Amino acid sequence: MSDNMNDMDQMQLFNDQGRLLNAGLPDEEKALFCDAAPQVDAPYRGIWEKFLNWARSESLWILGFGTGCGAIELRPLMTSRYDMYQYGVQPRPTPRQAGLFIIGGYASVKTMKRIVRSYEQMQGPKFVLGLGSCTVNGGMYWDSYNTINRLDHYIPVDVYIAGCMPRPEALLAGINELKKLIKDGKGENANKYAENFEWYKGNQKKIIKDWNMPDYNW
């Protein structure tokens, strides 16, 4: 356990120049990581943005990272019966290539740390689907010592899919809902994350006590 544990209460994220402190990193590693906070990327106007949103919504690449039991429903979704490829959805192995993060259920604190890291590494515009009751209000793990209750306090969530566990049909409904949101220009959560960066960081650092990664995993 390191010294940075104490100053987490009165958490200070930025230095005088507005750069991230990265207080959790050892000094010799600080230079290796970027110290810029995420920035708002304002949408274009008019028809061009509409076209982009149409393109984005028809090509959702999901990150293959299943956190809880609900992630098992992603497999039938991929295979011939539900065939998500016909909706323009396909899995990717790394956050750098993915635009849609499906949180597959309960997230323990340990997993949350990886979720935050992966989410931040994804390129915007990026979207999050909360799959299963566990992401909505903790589900059956609502009183557990180690699983979060509300995903939207740690990363912004576009669509929640209730159920324990939701069937692939529900997932498809959620994906279609997300497509609608994106086409309507409401898929702006990457910007929301940048705008409320300090609030999200405060919540994340409240539960992730051994914060030994950069403040923004860019």
Added chain:
Amino acid sequence: MTEFNELSRQFQVSDLVEQRADLHFITASKEHAVAVVSALKERYGYTHLVFFTVVDHLEKNEFHLTYMLHNYEKHHDMGVVVKIARENVQMESIHHLWPAAATYQQEMREMYGVEFPGSPGLYENFALEGWEDIPPMRRDFDTKEYSDKTYYPRPGRESHDPREYMKENLYPSEAETW
């Protein structure tokens, strides 16, 4: 049981319980437990450590450690139970007998706060990371309270007694007959 009779001549063991023909439990004193376990392994052919676990008996203010051993020749299981007081729980390590025991001990240290001095990797994270409260599997740890103050419970969550709820809302006409 011959093993028990022979062991009891040499060590402080008691309370032989026959759970099944192929499963017995004995209770050993804290000081002699590791010697009993090694004797079972070296002399009586209980070469396999099936599991090593701890139960929190809050009411008795005791932790009960259980070493479960298996004898492949006789297809027999032997559980060695050790009762230790809940304050500053410490137990001798058995990683010299079974290297895999270190993992059990690491988990018990993290989840129950049982110390095993000298056990390799004892203070490394097992399942938790950066845990600061009392060990979460101890029974005096209130997980509901901890969750409420840590994880932003979503308002509006209610619990119903399933029987009453179904009576009122789903089958009101049949409620009389329940």
